[in-house]
Amino acid sequence: ADIVVLPGDGIGPEVTAAAVAVLREIARVHGHRFDLHEHAIGGTAIDACGEPLPATTLAACRAADAVLLGAVGGPKWSDPNAKVRPEQGLLTLRKGLGLYANLRPVQPHAATLGAAPIKPHLLAGVDLVVVRELTGGIYFGDKTRDGDGASDLCAYSVAEIERVVRRACTLARSRRRHVTSVDKANVLETSRLWRDVATRVAREEFPDVVLEHQLVDSMAMHLLAKPRAFDVVVTENMFGDILTDEASMLAGSMGLLPSASLGEGRAGLYEPIHGSAPDIAGRGIANPVGAILSAALLLRHSLGLEEEAVRVERAASDALDAGVFTADLSPYRAATTAEMTAAVID
Amino acid sequence: ADIVVLPGDGIGPEVTAAAVAVLREIARVHGHRFDLHEHAIGGTAIDACGEPLPATTLAACRAADAVLLGAVGGPKWSDPNAKVRPEQGLLTLRKGLGLYANLRPVQPHAATLGAAPIKPHLLAGVDLVVVRELTGGIYFGDKTRDGDGASDLCAYSVAEIERVVRRACTLARSRRRHVTSVDKANVLETSRLWRDVATRVAREEFPDVVLEHQLVDSMAMHLLAKPRAFDVVVTENMFGDILTDEASMLAGSMGLLPSASLGEGRAGLYEPIHGSAPDIAGRGIANPVGAILSAALLLRHSLGLEEEAVRVERAASDALDAGVFTADLSPYRAATTAEMTAAVID
Ligand SMILES: CC(C)[C@H](C(=O)O)[C@@H](O)C(=O)O
Ligand SMILES: CC(C)[C@H](C(=O)O)[C@@H](O)C(=O)O
Numbered sequence: 001a002d003i004v005v006l007p008g009d010g011i012g013p014e015v016t017a018a019a020v021a022v023l024r025e026i027a028r029v030h031g032h033r034f035d036l037h038e039h040a041i042g043g044t045a046i047d048a049c050g051e052p053l054p055a056t057t058l059a060a061c062r063a064a065d066a067v068l069l070g071a072v073g074g075p076k077w078s079d080p081n082a083k084v085r086p087e088q089g090l091l092t093l094r095k096g097l098g099l100y101a102n103l104r105p106v107q108p109h110a111a112t113l114g115a116a117p118i119k120p121h122l123l124a125g126v127d128l129v130v131v132r133e134l135t136g137g138i139y140f141g142d143k144t145r146d147g148d149g150a151s152d153l154c155a156y157s158v159a160e161i162e163r164v165v166r167r168a169c170t171l172a173r174s175r176r177r178h179v180t181s182v183d184k185a186n187v188l189e190t191s192r193l194w195r196d197v198a199t200r201v202a203r204e205e206f207p208d209v210v211l212e213h214q215l216v217d218s219m220a221m222h223l224l225a226k227p228r229a230f231d232v233v234v235t236e237n238m239f240g241d242i243l244t245d246e247a248s249m250l251a252g253s254m255g256l257l258p259s260a261s262l263g264e265g266r267a268g269l270y271e272p273i274h275g276s277a278p279d280i281a282g283r284g285i286a287n288p289v290g291a292i293l294s295a296a297l298l299l300r301h302s303l304g305l306e307e308e309a310v311r312v313e314r315a316a317s318d319a320l321d322a323g324v325f326t327a328d329l330s331p332y333r334a335a336t337t338a339e340m341t342a343a344v345i346d
Numbered sequence: 347a348d349i350v351v352l353p354g355d356g357i358g359p360e361v362t363a364a365a366v367a368v369l370r371e372i373a374r375v376h377g378h379r380f381d382l383h384e385h386a387i388g389g390t391a392i393d394a395c396g397e398p399l400p401a402t403t404l405a406a407c408r409a410a411d412a413v414l415l416g417a418v419g420g421p422k423w424s425d426p427n428a429k430v431r432p433e434q435g436l437l438t439l440r441k442g443l444g445l446y447a448n449l450r451p452v453q454p455h456a457a458t459l460g461a462a463p464i465k466p467h468l469l470a471g472v473d474l475v476v477v478r479e480l481t482g483g484i485y486f487g488d489k490t491r492d493g494d495g496a497s498d499l500c501a502y503s504v505a506e507i508e509r510v511v512r513r514a515c516t517l518a519r520s521r522r523r524h525v526t527s528v529d530k531a532n533v534l535e536t537s538r539l540w541r542d543v544a545t546r547v548a549r550e551e552f553p554d555v556v557l558e559h560q561l562v563d564s565m566a567m568h569l570l571a572k573p574r575a576f577d578v579v580v581t582e583n584m585f586g587d588i589l590t591d592e593a594s595m596l597a598g599s600m601g602l603l604p605s606a607s608l609g610e611g612r613a614g615l616y617e618p619i620h621g622s623a624p625d626i627a628g629r630g631i632a633n634p635v636g637a638i639l640s641a642a643l644l645l646r647h648s649l650g651l652e653e654e655a656v657r658v659e660r661a662a663s664d665a666l667d668a669g670v671f672t673a674d675l676s677p678y679r680a681a682t683t684a685e686m687t688a689a690v691i692d
Pocket of ligand 2: 587
């Protein structure tokens with residue numbers, strides 16, 4: 001299998017190195033051959049080539065079976081008014097590969113509940129996946145700016161909503177058959193359309209799945225007050241961005257959480273949900289678990305290697321059970337990235 | 347003073363009745379004269395007059411010193427594709443009165459920490475105010491809908507951002523002189539403008555106030571992980587809607603939280619941040635504290651009665667300290683709305 005690795009910026013190279021080590025170990029033990037190719041993206045690519053997504057990188061990703069990404073961005077390139085910004089690389093890549101469904105599972109681990117700001121009794125049994133629409137909405141609408149003001153257009157087509165709702169409902173069939181669709185239908189026209197389309201798709205194509213609707217403001221509350229109530233949550237790009245960062249607090253640390261971005265085919269983009277964390281970059285202390293679990297999702301969704309995926313997930317879980325914690329999880333027993341990775345590989 | 351009361355829908359009439367009782371008691375004890383006039387808004391107004399904000403209601407609000415509102419909306423009028431919706435009444439009122447700054451203070455009360463999903467040690471000492479821009483952004487931009495799709499325009503002018511940032515910085519001067527401006531400047535053009543304007547206003551006009559910037563997704567996380575780090579938080583309409591509902595979980599229940607919506611003059615609109623809660627409407631069990639504390643904000647901001655405002659806030663706090671809890675705070679010792687109100691008035 002042909003896998004492109006995009007280390008990116010900040011702690012990106014450190015955590016992708018950990019995930020690559022795990023992939024190599026899986027290949028060795030299970031007798032697979034993974035061809036791994038590194039390419040530039042983000043600020044690193046701006047420095048090297050003057051653009052955040054060089055054509056060679058995009059072409060390599062298009063040709064690959066899967067892409068593993070670290071993180072992009074950092075203070076060096078952070079002037080929001082700069083002509084080129086690292087984040088553009090990531091947005092263009094998502095759009096260019098047609099990866100419209102971003103899956104972000106949140107399953108708090110017993111060993112790390114202590115690190116979560118939420119009371120532990122609310123977290124036992126939480127197991128949800130947010131399916132975030134990733135190539136539409138206000139992220140990609142027309143933008144204007146002049147001396148008096150600025151604007152961003154949020155637009156959704158029926159087809160864009162249909163395909164991501166279908167993906168969420170299909171996922172729900174392999175889980176508890178419950179989908180919560182999040183919108184702001186009492187204010188936004190795109191949300192009223194979203195609600196109509198979600199309702200129709202669920203009724204016509206997924207009569208066996210229960211669909212409920214939540215307004216985004218209520219959802220921001222219920223996610224904390226009753227996180228066990230959710231199975232699959234589907235929402236548009238901007239709401240998904242906010243709600244998944246909020247939901248990461250259920251798990252104790254963003255550093256633990258993986259994501260998979262999928263389109264029509266099997267190829268996909270896998271990245272931890274954390275950012276480039278410039279404050280700790282280069283110190284070898286970043287939590288590699290989010291990246292390692294992203295590699296597990298890669299094995300599952302793009303390579304069809306379910307057994308290997310489960311093996312990686314168990315290994316990460318065992319390492320946490322054994323009390324191997326990076327600094328984000330516990331300031332007292334702070335394992336390094338390398339120690340945490342070694343514990344998973346063992 | 348001339349005060350318009352808009353009970354609205356669901357539990358709105360129950361909680362505004364409680365707040366009105368408290369205002370009458372303050373008038374009696376302090377020898378003020380409050381002229382209170384009730385008008386229709388929301389679903390109730392749709393039923394009575396066919397529109398969610400009758401012209402008589404808007405005119406009365408325009409002429410008043412302050413407006414006290416309950417809540418709008420409910421399943422009876424909840425078809426998001428209906429021609430008239432209760433929420434339009436509220437949005438048109440905010441816009442019509444030019445109330446561009448919505449202040450939502452969050453100060454968890456020691457007695458109610460048990461009701462919050464957040465670990466108590468994170469909440470001690472939390473004291474923040476979100477200043478939400480209320481008459482711009484995607485709420486009020488052009489909307490389109492046709493067979494293929496829909497759109498909502500998010501637009502901000504320099505002047506709209508300047509005035510709300512000024513309001514936030516001025517408020518910070520009476521507090522800890524720290525403002526956190528929340529945007530999504532790595533993706534949105536309106537957010538890049540927001541960041542530029544906020545930076546300039548703070549530097550030129552408020553050199554004594556510390557301004558920091560947060561991306562909205564990170565903010566959704568930090569609000570839970572380190573809520574003590576925030577003093578005044580200023581953000582645009584949609585982000586403010588989501589973040590304030592999330593922040594309400596710091597206080598244990600939405601039912602506790604008040605808000606003040608202010609424009610250029612002294613007149614303002616005061617409402618609890620909770621909704622119409624149709625599931626418990628008419629049962630006399632709604633938490634009136636958010637509405638009562640909204641009346642306190644009315645005394646402070648629109649009538650200039652600081653002493654009376656503090657008195658109401660102390661009374662609410664004392665009632666909670668005495669263990670008088672409505673059902674949202676404790677299922678075991680569920681006081682009724684009337685009992686809670688009587689406890690505050692005592
Ligand atoms: C880096 C940024 C553009 C990105 C987003 O907003 O999508 C990030 O926050 C994420 O959630 O993956
Ligand atoms: C009822 C609705 C239109 C309103 C809003 O979104 O502003 C409410 O959620 C609020 O926060 O006051």
